[in-house]
Amino acid sequence: MADQRPGQVQTHGSRTAELVAVSRARHLLRHKPPYIFHDPYAFRFLSRRWQRILGSRLRDAFVSRVLLRRLMPITTQPLTRARFTEDCLLAAIENGVGQYVILGSGYDTFALRHPQLDVTIYEIDLASTIALKRDRAGTAGLELPESLRLIPIDFEKDDLAERLTAHGFEPEKRSFFNWLGVTYYLSRDAIQDTLNQVAGITSPGSEIVFDYLAETNSIPEEERTLAERMKNYVGKLGEPMITAFDPARVETDFNTRGCWDVVRNDSPADQQKRYVDGRSDVYALPPLFWCLHLSRQ
Numbered sequence: 001m002a003d004q005r006p007g008q009v010q011t012h013g014s015r016t017a018e019l020v021a022v023s024r025a026r027h028l029l030r031h032k033p034p035y036i037f038h039d040p041y042a043f044r045f046l047s048r049r050w051q052r053i054l055g056s057r058l059r060d061a062f063v064s065r066v067l068l069r070r071l072m073p074i075t076t077q078p079l080t081r082a083r084f085t086e087d088c089l090l091a092a093i094e095n096g097v098g099q100y101v102i103l104g105s106g107y108d109t110f111a112l113r114h115p116q117l118d119v120t121i122y123e124i125d126l127a128s129t130i131a132l133k134r135d136r137a138g139t140a141g142l143e144l145p146e147s148l149r150l151i152p153i154d155f156e157k158d159d160l161a162e163r164l165t166a167h168g169f170e171p172e173k174r175s176f177f178n179w180l181g182v183t184y185y186l187s188r189d190a191i192q193d194t195l196n197q198v199a200g201i202t203s204p205g206s207e208i209v210f211d212y213l214a215e216t217n218s219i220p221e222e223e224r225t226l227a228e229r230m231k232n233y234v235g236k237l238g239e240p241m242i243t244a245f246d247p248a249r250v251e252t253d254f255n256t257r258g259c260w261d262v263v264r265n266d267s268p269a270d271q272q273k274r275y276v277d278g279r280s281d282v283y284a285l286p287p288l289f290w291c292l293h294l295s296r297q
C-alpha cells in the first residue's frame with residue numbers, strides 16, 4: 001500500500017462523498033426509526049441521477065440488490081461513524097466547545113441540522129467538492145448558515161493551520177475536529193502532517209474523531225474479499241484507498257505521544273453493539289473501519 005499515490009478528485013467533486021450522502025439519504029427512505037443517524041438534508045445534496053434512483057423503490061432495488069449487491073454491507077459504517085462523532089461533538093459543545101472543524105467535509109449537513117447552536121463551523125475540503133456542495137445547496141434552495149465557513153484545501157499540499165486561522169479560527173479556544181471518511185485516501189505523510197497541524201493549532205482539551213481502515217492482516221480472512229471489492233470500487237471512482245493501520249498500534253502509528261490522549265479506539269464490534277444490534281433493516285457492520293477519538297493534552 002505504501003507506494004500508492006492519492007487519487008485526483010479535483011475536477012468533478014468527490015464521488016465517495018456523494019456515496020456517503022446516498023447512505024444517509026437511503027437510511028431515512030428505506031429503514032425504520034429510530035434512525036442510527038438522522039440526516040433529512042442528505043437527499044437534497046444528491047445528483048439528479050441518485051435522486052431518481054432513491055426516489056423509486058424499483059430502481060433502488062435494482063441498484064442495491066443487483067448492481068451494488070456485494071458492496072452494500074459497507075453502507076452502514078457512514079451512519080455509525082457519524083453518529084459516534086456527533087454524540088462526542090454534542091457532549092463537547094455542552095462542555096463549552098464553540099468551534100467545530102470538519103476536515104474533508106463532503107456533504108456534511110450538521111450546520112443545517114443545528115442552526116440554533118452557538119458554534120462556528122469550518123468545513124474544509126478540496127475546492128471542487130466545496131464548489132459542488134454550494135451548487136447543490138443552491139439548486140435545492142438551501143441557504144447555508146452564516147455560522148458556516150467553507151474553506152478549500154488539499155491536505156497533501158496546503159497548510160491547514162494557516163487556512164484555518166485566516167478564516168477566523170481561534171487556536172486558544174477549545175475546538176472539536178471531525179475527520180471522517182478521509183484518512184484512507186491520503187498518504188501516511190499527509191495524515192501525520194494534518195494531525196500534527198491540528199495539534200499545533202488547538203488548545204488542551206480539544207478533540208478529534210476520525211476513522212481509519214484496518215490493515216489487511218487485522219481483518220478476519222472471510223471479510224478480506226469485501227475489503228478488496230470496496231478498494232477496487234472506489235479506486236475506479238478515482239479515489240483509491242491507499243493507507244491502512246493496525247488497530248493495536250494506533251498510538252505509535254499516529255505518533256500521538258506528547259500531543260494526544262486516546263479517549264477511545266472504537267472497534268467495529270463496539271459500534272455494532274452500540275448502534276446496530278437488534279436491527280434487521282441495516283447490514284451488520286463489517287470489521288473494516290475503526291474510529292479513533294483523541295483529546296489534546
Ligand SMILES: C[S@@+](CC[C@H](N)C(=O)[O-])C[C@H]1O[C@@H](n2cnc3c(N)ncnc32)[C@H](O)[C@@H]1O
Nearest residue numbers: 014016017020104105106126129154155180181
Ligand atoms: C468519503 S468522503 C467523506 C465526506 C464526509 N467527511 C462524510 O463522512 O460524509 C471523503 C472526502 O475527503 C475529501 N478529500 C479527499 N482527499 C482530500 C485531500 N487531499 N484534501 C482535502 N480533502 C480531501 C473529498 O473531497 C471528500 O469530500
